[in-house]
Amino acid sequence: MPKQFLTLQGEHSLLQTTLLRLKSLQAAKPLVICNEEHRFLAAEQLRQLQLLNNNILLEPAARNTAPAIAAAAFYTLEHYGDEAILLVLPADHHLADDSQWQQAVTQGVIQAEQNHLVTFGIKATAPETAYGYIVPGAAVADSTAAYRIKQFTEKPSAAAAAALLSSGNVYWNSGIFMFKASVLLQQLQIFRPDIYLQCQKALARPQPDLDFIRLDQAEFKQCPAESIDYAVMEHTKAAVVVPIASPWSDLGSWSSLWQLSEKDQQGNVHLGQVLQHNSTNNFVYAETGLVATVGLTDTVVIQTKDAVLVAAKDQVQQVKAIVQQLKTEGDTAYQVHRQVYRPWGNYDVIEQGRGYQVKRIRVLPGESLSLQSHQHRAEHWIVVAGTAKVTIDGTEQLLQANQSIYIPQHCVHALANPSKDVLELIEVQTGDYIDEDDIVRYQDRYGRV
Incomplete structure (x- = not known):
C-alpha cells in the first residue's frame, strides 16, 4: 500500500493532506497522477474531499517523475494554454508550517511567470544521501527570495553530501516544482527529446474513463524511466531555487515519522490502540486491534489488516x-x-477458508455492482446499514438493515445502492472455487469486461 494513501497523522491520508493544502491557493482543480493499479483508491480519497472531477491521470506503468510531469504538462497545455503554471507536489510530504509554504509558492509564481523553472529548497541540516542538493548562486534580479542555481547534485555519496553541507549554504531539493507547462516541455525537448516524444504520443489520444484519463499504454511504456531532476533540472540554465522556511520531511520511513511526531515521556509514538510497559523510543502503529510492547527499545511495530512488521528503527528501510x-x-x-477498492466502493475480506469467504462490502450512494453470475459459488447477503436494491434473475427487491437474501450458483444477479447513504453488507461466499475471477459479467456501467 503506497504511503501516500495512509493516514499517519490526523484524520486524512498524506494525499488528502496535500490536496487540502491547495485550498489556500487560487488554483484550478488538482490533477492527480497515479498508477492504474491504485486508481480506485485514489478516486475514493478524492471523492471524500469532494474533489473528484475527471481529474486522475493514469500511468499504465511506472516511469519515474519526468514522464509523469511531462504527461501532466501536455494535458495542461491543451486545456489551459501556454501561460498555465504547474505546481508539482509529491503527495507524501510533511510540511509543518503551511503559511511559510504559501509564501514560498507566491514567490514561485512570480518566478514561473518569468519563464523560470522553480524548485523549492529546504535548508540542509544533515548529510543525507537520499536527497538532491542545491547550491544557490546570485539572487534573481528584483527578488530577495529566489536564487540562481550554482550547482545541482542529485543523491550524492555520503562524502560528497558531507562536503556540500560543510559549505554552510546548501539546500535539499524538496521535489516540489513550479513552472509553466510550456516552458517545462521546451526544456524537456532540448535535454530529453525521447521522453518528450513518447509522452506527446501517449497524450495524443487520451481515453476518458469515468473520472480517469488514460494514456496510450503502448506509447507510454516505451518512454524511458527518468526523474525530472536528472532529465532537466541538472542541465537547464533556466532553473532557480526558492527556499521554504517550513520544517519539512519526505517521510521516507517509519523512523522519520517517529522523529516528526509528538512523543510521550518515554519517547514513544503510538498510533491506534497501543499499550506499553518498560518500552522506550518506539514507533507503534496499530490499525485494527490492540498492540502491546514489553521491554522494547528503538523499535518500529506496524500492525495492519494485511501483515505485521517488527523492525529495528535504524534498519526499517530494509523492509x-x-x-x-x-x-x-x-x-x-x-x-x-x-x-480492495472498486469504482462502486470497496470490500474487505474478513475471513476465508476452504470453500468459504466472508466480505464486508461498502457500496457508495447511487452506485451499483455489475449484472453477473458465478459458476462455482453461491452468496448470502446480510444488510448491515442502508438500502440494497437486489436483482435476481430479473426480479427486483429492496432490503433494509437486518434483512438478508440468498443467491444460488448460476443466478444472474446485481446489487445497487439507490439511497443517499452508504450501503454496508456482509457477504458470505460458499463453493468449491471462490476466487475473484469466477465472474461472468452481462452488464456493467463502468465498462469492465
Whole structure:
C-alpha cells in the first residue's frame, strides 16, 4: 500500500493532506497522477474531499517523475494554454508550517511567470544521501527570495553530501516544482527529446474513463524511466531555487515519522490502540486491534489488516528486502490486500477458508455492482446499514438493515445502492472455487469486461 494513501497523522491520508493544502491557493482543480493499479483508491480519497472531477491521470506503468510531469504538462497545455503554471507536489510530504509554504509558492509564481523553472529548497541540516542538493548562486534580479542555481547534485555519496553541507549554504531539493507547462516541455525537448516524444504520443489520444484519463499504454511504456531532476533540472540554465522556511520531511520511513511526531515521556509514538510497559523510543502503529510492547527499545511495530512488521528503527528501510523475498518466492502478499477498492466502493475480506469467504462490502450512494453470475459459488447477503436494491434473475427487491437474501450458483444477479447513504453488507461466499475471477459479467456501467 503506497504511503501516500495512509493516514499517519490526523484524520486524512498524506494525499488528502496535500490536496487540502491547495485550498489556500487560487488554483484550478488538482490533477492527480497515479498508477492504474491504485486508481480506485485514489478516486475514493478524492471523492471524500469532494474533489473528484475527471481529474486522475493514469500511468499504465511506472516511469519515474519526468514522464509523469511531462504527461501532466501536455494535458495542461491543451486545456489551459501556454501561460498555465504547474505546481508539482509529491503527495507524501510533511510540511509543518503551511503559511511559510504559501509564501514560498507566491514567490514561485512570480518566478514561473518569468519563464523560470522553480524548485523549492529546504535548508540542509544533515548529510543525507537520499536527497538532491542545491547550491544557490546570485539572487534573481528584483527578488530577495529566489536564487540562481550554482550547482545541482542529485543523491550524492555520503562524502560528497558531507562536503556540500560543510559549505554552510546548501539546500535539499524538496521535489516540489513550479513552472509553466510550456516552458517545462521546451526544456524537456532540448535535454530529453525521447521522453518528450513518447509522452506527446501517449497524450495524443487520451481515453476518458469515468473520472480517469488514460494514456496510450503502448506509447507510454516505451518512454524511458527518468526523474525530472536528472532529465532537466541538472542541465537547464533556466532553473532557480526558492527556499521554504517550513520544517519539512519526505517521510521516507517509519523512523522519520517517529522523529516528526509528538512523543510521550518515554519517547514513544503510538498510533491506534497501543499499550506499553518498560518500552522506550518506539514507533507503534496499530490499525485494527490492540498492540502491546514489553521491554522494547528503538523499535518500529506496524500492525495492519494485511501483515505485521517488527523492525529495528535504524534498519526499517530494509523492509524492501522482505518485499523482494516475497516476489522471489512467488508469494502474492506483497501486492494483495484485504481491502480492495472498486469504482462502486470497496470490500474487505474478513475471513476465508476452504470453500468459504466472508466480505464486508461498502457500496457508495447511487452506485451499483455489475449484472453477473458465478459458476462455482453461491452468496448470502446480510444488510448491515442502508438500502440494497437486489436483482435476481430479473426480479427486483429492496432490503433494509437486518434483512438478508440468498443467491444460488448460476443466478444472474446485481446489487445497487439507490439511497443517499452508504450501503454496508456482509457477504458470505460458499463453493468449491471462490476466487475473484469466477465472474461472468452481462452488464456493467463502468465498462469492465
